[in-house]
Amino acid sequence: MKDLGELMKQAGAMQAKLQEAQEKIASMEIEGQAGGGMVKIAMNGKGYCKGVAIERALLNADEGEVLEDLIAAAINDAKSKLETAAAEQMKSLTAGFPLPPGMKLPF
Numbered sequence: 001m002k003d004l005g006e007l008m009k010q011a012g013a014m015q016a017k018l019q020e021a022q023e024k025i026a027s028m029e030i031e032g033q034a035g036g037g038m039v040k041i042a043m044n045g046k047g048y049c050k051g052v053a054i055e056r057a058l059l060n061a062d063e064g065e066v067l068e069d070l071i072a073a074a075i076n077d078a079k080s081k082l083e084t085a086a087a088e089q090m091k092s093l094t095a096g097f098p099l100p101p102g103m104k105l106p107f
Helices: 002-027 061-094
Strands: 029-034 039-044 049-054
Touching: 002 061, 029 061, 039 061, 049 061
Parallel strands: none
Antiparallel strands: 029 039, 039 049
16 A cells, blocks of 8 residues: 555645746747748747737738738738647656656646
8 A cells, every 4th residue: 555655745735836837838928920030929828929019011901812922821820839848847847757658747
């Protein structure tokens, strides 16, 4: 039973670390860019857009479709960076804790 007690202790510590990592991720702010920085999107750690910055040269009628594409690309860039940052946080969290292959946190 000593092993079960140790496992429960590790699980409790892991849960506390997981909560701390989730709070860190939620407080992150990531910036995605497109068009060489002509469009920038600020996204928080929960995946919500906090702001949009658009180079004024793109704000004319002839650039509408280009602007739409650049906004979508900047959002996707920010989302990708957020996922990478979150994965790094979780990777550092699970270091030393034996998880089965393919198992991801949070569950």
